[in-house]
Amino acid sequence: MPQPIPSEDLPPFERLRQIMHTLRAPGGCSWDAEQTHESLLKHLIEESYEVAEAVRGGDDAEIVDELGDLLLQPVFHAEIAEEQGRFSIDDVARAICEKLIRRHPHVFADSIADDPDAVLTQWEKIKEQEKSGSKRDESNARQDSIVKKGTEGMPALMAAQKFQKTVAKVGFDWPDLPPVIDKVKEELAEVEEAISEKTSEDVAEEIGDLLFSVVNLARKTGNEAELLLAAANQKFVKRFQAVEVAMHAQGRSLADATLEEMDEAWEAAK
Numbered sequence: 001m002p003q004p005i006p007s008e009d010l011p012p013f014e015r016l017r018q019i020m021h022t023l024r025a026p027g028g029c030s031w032d033a034e035q036t037h038e039s040l041l042k043h044l045i046e047e048s049y050e051v052a053e054a055v056r057g058g059d060d061a062e063i064v065d066e067l068g069d070l071l072l073q074p075v076f077h078a079e080i081a082e083e084q085g086r087f088s089i090d091d092v093a094r095a096i097c098e099k100l101i102r103r104h105p106h107v108f109a110d111s112i113a114d115d116p117d118a119v120l121t122q123w124e125k126i127k128e129q130e131k132s133g134s135k136r137d138e139s140n141a142r143q144d145s146i147v148k149k150g151t152e153g154m155p156a157l158m159a160a161q162k163f164q165k166t167v168a169k170v171g172f173d174w175p176d177l178p179p180v181i182d183k184v185k186e187e188l189a190e191v192e193e194a195i196s197e198k199t200s201e202d203v204a205e206e207i208g209d210l211l212f213s214v215v216n217l218a219r220k221t222g223n224e225a226e227l228l229l230a231a232a233n234q235k236f237v238k239r240f241q242a243v244e245v246a247m248h249a250q251g252r253s254l255a256d257a258t259l260e261e262m263d264e265a266w267e268a269a270k
Contacts, residue, residue, distance in 0.1 A: 001027070003022050003027055003028065004022075005019075006018035006019055006022070016071070016072070017075060017079075017089060020032075020072070020075050020076060020079045021079060024079055024080070024083065032076075035080070036080065037077055037080060037081075040073065040076060043073060044070075044073045047066070047069045047070040047072075047073055048070060050066045050069065050070075051063070051066045051067055051069075051070050052227075052230070053066075053230075054066040056230075056231075056234075074089065074092060075089055078091075078092055102126060102130070103122075103123050103126050103127070104119075105126075106119065106122065124169070146166050146167070146170065147163050147166055147167065155226060156211075157211075157215055157225045157226045157229060158224075158225075158226045160211075160212050160215040161215050161218065161219050161224065161225050161226070164215065164216050164219050165219065168219075174220070177221070180213075180216055180217050180220045181217065183213045183216070184210070184213045184214055184217055186213075187206065187210040187212075187213045188210055190206045190209065190210075191203065191206040191207055191210050193206075194206045238269075239266055239269040239270065240266070242265065242266075242268070242269035243265040243266050243269060246265035246268065246269075247261070247265065
């Protein structure tokens with residue numbers, strides 16, 4: 001028997017909550033009902049990336065659609081938790097409201113933060129104060145490492161850049177760009193050396209070091225490494241699709257084409 005559809009007269013967010021509740025309830029959707037916090041993690045990550053892609057594309061309808069998919073994720077998690085008597089979406093909203101008020105004293109109190117950098121510095125200071133004053137016996141608690149937490153579940157490029165930003169705030173950073181570029185060159189040379197010696201474990205480690213140094217180069221030039229690689233991926237896909245079109249126009253398949261022919265089509269696409 002079909003379940004009643006929540007009324008369109010409801011506020012949209014409340015209607016979303018009721019739909020999610022119906023999907024999880026008896027008589028609802030078997031797939032939705034079997035999901036857990038853990039099984040939903042991959043969807044949360046995927047939806048975040050799809051929002052980013054929509055924003056880069058600049059199509060408002062697509063952005064609205066993808067933001068809706070992303071919005072579903074916290075509602076889904078909160079529905080699961082509420083069934084278990086742990087917390088609700090109202091608790092989630094209440095927590096972020098209080099956090100925003102605490103961390104914007106230049107707006108809601110008498111603190112002064114005149115520019116975005118000052119705002120971020122103040123935010124991090126308040127964040128550290130909250131951590132140091134919470135849920136531990138300070139007589140035997142050790143100071144947490146500043147790079148220990150906060151990157152769980154992040155793509156590796158994003159995590160690397162966050163680590164670098166974090167340690168830069170305490171002075172562990174080159175003051176200008178030339179030594180960053182030198183470090184990239186140094187790491188590339190070490191990759192070449194490892195390859196020449198044919199030690200596969202060393203090659204893998206040195207390539208990792210090279211990637212980390214390139215992320216640092218992106219950061220020091222004011223770029224986000226994750227976004228740069230995403231843009232490069234898009235460019236690659238577009239150009240390779242042009243290669244496929246060119247081969248098809250010649251009545252050739254990629255399997256039949258030579259590297260030289262594909263490279264010629266690639267250069268034409270550029």
